[in-house]
Amino acid sequence: MVCVACRGAEADAGAAPTDAPTPVSAALDSMGVCTRCGVVWPTVPCGARVVPVVHADGAMADHLADAATALSGGLAELARRWTAGERSRWQDALWTYGPAQLGALLEPPVAQPDQSWVTAFLDDLDALPDGPVLLLGGALGGEALVLPAAWHGSRDVVVLESHPWLVAASGALLAAEPSLGVLRRPGVLEARPLALPPAARQVLSAVRVVLGDAHDPPFEAGAFAAIVALNVVDSVADPWTVMQQCEALLRPGGALLLSAPWQGDDAVTPADRRLDAGLPADADVPWQVACRVTGAAIPGVLDGLALQHLERGLAWPLRVHDRLTWRYEVDALLLRRV
Numbered sequence: 001m002v003c004v005a006c007r008g009a010e011a012d013a014g015a016a017p018t019d020a021p022t023p024v025s026a027a028l029d030s031m032g033v034c035t036r037c038g039v040v041w042p043t044v045p046c047g048a049r050v051v052p053v054v055h056a057d058g059a060m061a062d063h064l065a066d067a068a069t070a071l072s073g074g075l076a077e078l079a080r081r082w083t084a085g086e087r088s089r090w091q092d093a094l095w096t097y098g099p100a101q102l103g104a105l106l107e108p109p110v111a112q113p114d115q116s117w118v119t120a121f122l123d124d125l126d127a128l129p130d131g132p133v134l135l136l137g138g139a140l141g142g143e144a145l146v147l148p149a150a151w152h153g154s155r156d157v158v159v160l161e162s163h164p165w166l167v168a169a170s171g172a173l174l175a176a177e178p179s180l181g182v183l184r185r186p187g188v189l190e191a192r193p194l195a196l197p198p199a200a201r202q203v204l205s206a207v208r209v210v211l212g213d214a215h216d217p218p219f220e221a222g223a224f225a226a227i228v229a230l231n232v233v234d235s236v237a238d239p240w241t242v243m244q245q246c247e248a249l250l251r252p253g254g255a256l257l258l259s260a261p262w263q264g265d266d267a268v269t270p271a272d273r274r275l276d277a278g279l280p281a282d283a284d285v286p287w288q289v290a291c292r293v294t295g296a297a298i299p300g301v302l303d304g305l306a307l308q309h310l311e312r313g314l315a316w317p318l319r320v321h322d323r324l325t326w327r328y329e330v331d332a333l334l335l336r337r338v
């Protein structure tokens, strides 16, 4: 990992970084240390995890610490805050993405999107280089459970996520008796036990989580063999920058699995933030987008990526509460770094 300062051109030329974060603890795991300048980033204990915070927003470590403290009080405390109207806007994502990623393991279970296509896409890869996997915008890290079984134990899995409550929850879910909140309806939050089978607990425990920004990921170029970015590129401020970061982070032959980068709901992805923005109105969008993403439509942009597989219309039900599920259809692309 490299810090924000060390990723600049001056740092590449050997200049000392000027705005390095202050070391806060000696007891860090190696994910919290810059491999170029040796600076130790702030880290925040989140339940069973220690999470490095490498984010341009200097308040992020505090946000994460607040979330971790709130979650350590258990869902009863969160439900109390919720009912008392004290919840922050941060919390709401937890009730959506906790069940979306781990709902099948709740007691009683909650329907969650079928992500067997993720496993199938990744299982099919031939000649993938050795190396770690990045779950970009990986929320609580639940996507680790749908990686191919052969990857478990043989590839390090890293989550890069910018949402402090989701990051804090990724640690809280490893508690001895974890639970997740499920919204029965707006204003009524129910704590449900999360029953992690030993194999799932092992997979999730092995995941490393970093709080950072996909626009400026704190990793060396070529650090990853695969990147999984499910329903992320349509959530970020600048999808093209994130695409270019993904290209840079992959090793030659590495794979980028993307879903829903241009699904057509303006309320979710404003038109000017879709990857297909600017295409002619009569364009056959998915194929054209694939061309753009692979550099065929804009020579020189992302031409290091080659399309391997396109899947259309995958169901992605996103449960907002017991009585409301948004039903999206998403497109997925598998790209390879040439």
Ligand SMILES: C[S@@+](CC[C@H](N)C(=O)[O-])C[C@H]1O[C@@H](n2cnc3c(N)ncnc32)[C@H](O)[C@@H]1O
Pocket (backbone or CB within 6 Å): 097, 100, 101, 136, 137, 138, 139, 160, 161, 162, 163, 166, 212, 213, 214, 215, 229, 230, 231, 232, 235, 236, 237
């Ligand atoms: C629509 S959610 C998808 C979550 C998860 N991948 C899934 O499919 O369940 C988008 C995720 O991207 C994260 N995200 C948004 N902007 C980000 C950024 N700039 N850097 C890192 N993560 C980001 C959000 O916090 C959220 O967890």
Ligand SMILES: [Zn+2]
Pocket (backbone or CB within 6 Å): 002, 003, 004, 005, 006, 017, 034, 035, 036, 037, 038, 039
């Ligand atoms: Zn550094």
